[in-house]
Amino acid sequence: MIHVQQEDFDVSQELAKLTADNHAIGGVAVFVGLVRDMAGESAISAMTLEHYPAMTEKMLAEIEQEARTRWPLEASLVIHRYGRLEPGDRIVMVAAASAHRQAAFEASAFLMDWLKTKAPFWKLEETSEGAQWVDARDSDDKAAARWVKRDPDAAE
């Protein structure tokens, strides 16, 4: 399930909906991302998330589908907000439910790692020095790359 929305969400309600009436689920791994109040040395008063609506839903659906082909998931959820957010606000939630914990932990990490490097969102931070577009991080690329499957026939 994918939701791209401006409004906040309730984590416990979302989890209850995700697992309702499915007793094959033995565990759910959840990640919730929040707005920090610092970027390096600068204090952040707010941030605005811009996105590319037509592509966002498509990419998130592809990423979720990929997770479901790699792990035996009973249910999965990605919620991502856009618009202006303040420190402490929830930005993103991913959840992966499976019979056993390993698939749930791995799939939720995968969903976040691929979302951060593929879903077309951009953060504009408001600091005392003005508004700044956030730069992509190499560490996010490395985190996403650990899930790339090696094709033994691929030419280098």
Added chain:
Amino acid sequence: MKLLYFAWLKTRTGMAEEEVTPPEGVATVGELLSWLEGRGPNFAAAFSDRRAIRVAVNQAYAQPGDPVRAGDEVAIFPPVTGG
């Protein structure tokens, strides 16, 4: 062809979207970026660092050698920073 710009590419080009008709000979993503770069100083500045630019054709990530055609929606943006 419809072009969309996001994040600092929108700021630097000065527009969120535009309709363009590239000349004959512009058949790939790379050729499109080179053509756009020659349209003025704001475009030259926005496109100068190709490593900082991602392109999606019809909402799917594209590489410099991938084709672009009349009627495509081509989005040009920096590496994504969501999550």
